[in-house]
Amino acid sequence: MANTPQSKKRARQNERRLAVNKARRSRIRTFLRNVEEAIASGDKEAATAALRAAQPELMRGVTKGVFHKNTAARKISRLSSRVKSLG
Known part of the structure; x- marks a missing residue:
């Protein structure tokens, strides 16, 4: 339990x-889920559009400190390779 004023403020x-951060993480996961669903449906155009929408959200999460830079890069890389293989 916090005792000092500084620790209470913290x-x-x-x-x-x-x-x-919880709201940001949830928002990013929603974007990622949209990409996953588009990939599962086999619609390359929808998957590409969803991926384009998800990329800036992921990178925004990096700048806000929600995700590590390499984690976001890895997710984007894996999703884009899956989208590319749809055609």
Whole structure:
């Protein structure tokens, strides 16, 4: 339990940051799920469009500190290779 004023403030900040990061992570996962569903349906155009929409969201997550840069790059790389193999 936080005792000092500084640690109490830190606890409040951490709660707010957790809520923001949770929302960002959820939003990014939604975009990734849209790509996965488009790939599963076999529609290359829809998958390409979904991937184009997901890429900036993933990279925004990197700049905001939600994901590591290499994690986002790996996800984008694997998804784009799967989309490319649809045709």
